[in-house]
Amino acid sequence: MMLTKEMLSYIAENIEDIKQIIRDLCAIPAPSHHEEKRAEYCKAWFRANGFEDVEIDEALNVVCRYQVTDENDLVVFMAHTDTVFPDTEPMPFREDEKKMYAPGVCDDTANLAVMMVSARYFVQRKLRAKCGLLFVANSCEEGLGNLKGSRRIIQDYGSRTREFYTFDGTNLRRVVTSAVGSHRYRVTVRTEGGHSYGAFGNRNAIYYLSSIINTIYTMKVPQKEGVKTTYNVGVIEGGTSVNTIAQEASMLCEYRSNDRECLETMRVFFEKTFEAYRAMGVEVEVTLVGDRPCGGDVPQEKLDQLRLGVKLEDGPTAPAIVNLRDYNHERGFTLFDITIHEGRNRQIRRMCDAIGFPVRDLKRIKLGPLQLSNLGRGKFRSLSEQELSQLRKAAKL
Numbered sequence: 001m002m003l004t005k006e007m008l009s010y011i012a013e014n015i016e017d018i019k020q021i022i023r024d025l026c027a028i029p030a031p032s033h034h035e036e037k038r039a040e041y042c043k044a045w046f047r048a049n050g051f052e053d054v055e056i057d058e059a060l061n062v063v064c065r066y067q068v069t070d071e072n073d074l075v076v077f078m079a080h081t082d083t084v085f086p087d088t089e090p091m092p093f094r095e096d097e098k099k100m101y102a103p104g105v106c107d108d109t110a111n112l113a114v115m116m117v118s119a120r121y122f123v124q125r126k127l128r129a130k131c132g133l134l135f136v137a138n139s140c141e142e143g144l145g146n147l148k149g150s151r152r153i154i155q156d157y158g159s160r161t162r163e164f165y166t167f168d169g170t171n172l173r174r175v176v177t178s179a180v181g182s183h184r185y186r187v188t189v190r191t192e193g194g195h196s197y198g199a200f201g202n203r204n205a206i207y208y209l210s211s212i213i214n215t216i217y218t219m220k221v222p223q224k225e226g227v228k229t230t231y232n233v234g235v236i237e238g239g240t241s242v243n244t245i246a247q248e249a250s251m252l253c254e255y256r257s258n259d260r261e262c263l264e265t266m267r268v269f270f271e272k273t274f275e276a277y278r279a280m281g282v283e284v285e286v287t288l289v290g291d292r293p294c295g296g297d298v299p300q301e302k303l304d305q306l307r308l309g310v311k312l313e314d315g316p317t318a319p320a321i322v323n324l325r326d327y328n329h330e331r332g333f334t335l336f337d338i339t340i341h342e343g344r345n346r347q348i349r350r351m352c353d354a355i356g357f358p359v360r361d362l363k364r365i366k367l368g369p370l371q372l373s374n375l376g377r378g379k380f381r382s383l384s385e386q387e388l389s390q391l392r393k394a395a396k397l
Contacts, residue, residue, distance in 0.1 A: 024041065025112065027090050038082075043062050063136055067129050074131060076161055188285040193245045215276075216233065298355075
């Protein structure tokens with residue numbers, strides 16, 4: 001869709017409003033899990049600008065609903081409130097004629113301001129949408145937030161969501177349609193430690209942690225066309241003083257990939273590394289602190305869950321027929337046919353949510369014996385005599 005002259009005029013007229021929101025938000029610190037003050041600001045702004053149905057949910061998302069009913073499909077527009085910085089005091093901000101400078105101003109404060117002002121366009125013009133719209137200022141996108149806000153939106157609205165857009169980063173000329181997954185760990189090594197002179201020779205936790213890190217960096221990442229896999233140790237800490245043999249040291253580390261199989265390869269390598277040091281008698285405590293899913297082939301065991309039946313809030317589903325058709329690695333999706341024998345509300349979307357693989361696109365191709373072919377949304381056609389006969393037979397009439 002091309003922007004109309006009216007839309008372009010609205011953008012030009014509201015540039016100063018966008019800048020002021022950015023200034024206001026930059027003055028409000030918002031580390032992951034502590035976005036309360038920014039959330040209150042966004043909630044107050046939405047209400048002051050004509051939105052009536054606005055709340056802060058349990059995950060600290062600001063959820064602004066526009067023409068949302070209990071049943072209609074939804075399109076979600078989202079930008080996150082948290083920054084990657086842990087500061088709880090206002091961070092430095094300055095601007096000149098061309099740019100604004102502040103920690104987190106691009107990721108994701110400016111995008112949030114643009115999303116908010118864009119949402120106001122609907123209210124001011126009293127536009128009617130074909131479905132409900134959710135404008136979300138979401139929490140816990142960064143660092144160890146582990147997508148807490150996004151997960152809550154999917155939990156509450158996933159089965160009704162037709163499309164999902166999030167505004168992030170600095171390059172708004174680029175559209176990303178595949179996900180990069182990651183696993184993040186806090187690794188703590190403990191040894192007996194002791195005084196550097198009196199207990200010389202005792203094992204040093206910093207040494208063994210360093211050795212683990214060195215082992216990790218010998219890893220050659222899996223190679224696959226169109227796939228990028230990485231790893232990193234981002235934080236290390238430990239020890240007590242210069243004359244103490246460290247008895248505890250820890251690190252935060254991660255690996256990432258846009259391919260599920262490569263992510264699993266990295267998981268196995270990391271876990272084998274940790275286990276090797278445990279076998280030396282070193283205490284190695286590993287805590288998974290971040291688990292972000294990526295695109296990839298739906299595992300066979302997940303498809304089998306659909307085939308056997310899935311537990312939903314309104315009871316288990318009947319067994320379904322599932323046939324895998326294709327996997328598009330570049331776009332990160334799996335295409336399969338599923339045949340169900342019930343008619344519950346949004347059943348297929350809810351079934352896929354239950355196995356951890358939300359539906360990105362759903363097309364009905366057959367209803368009982370009736371082939372729908374290329375019948376478009378909202379269109380209809382007359383049934384042939386043969387189809388009527390097949391329908392009567394299927395209904396045992």
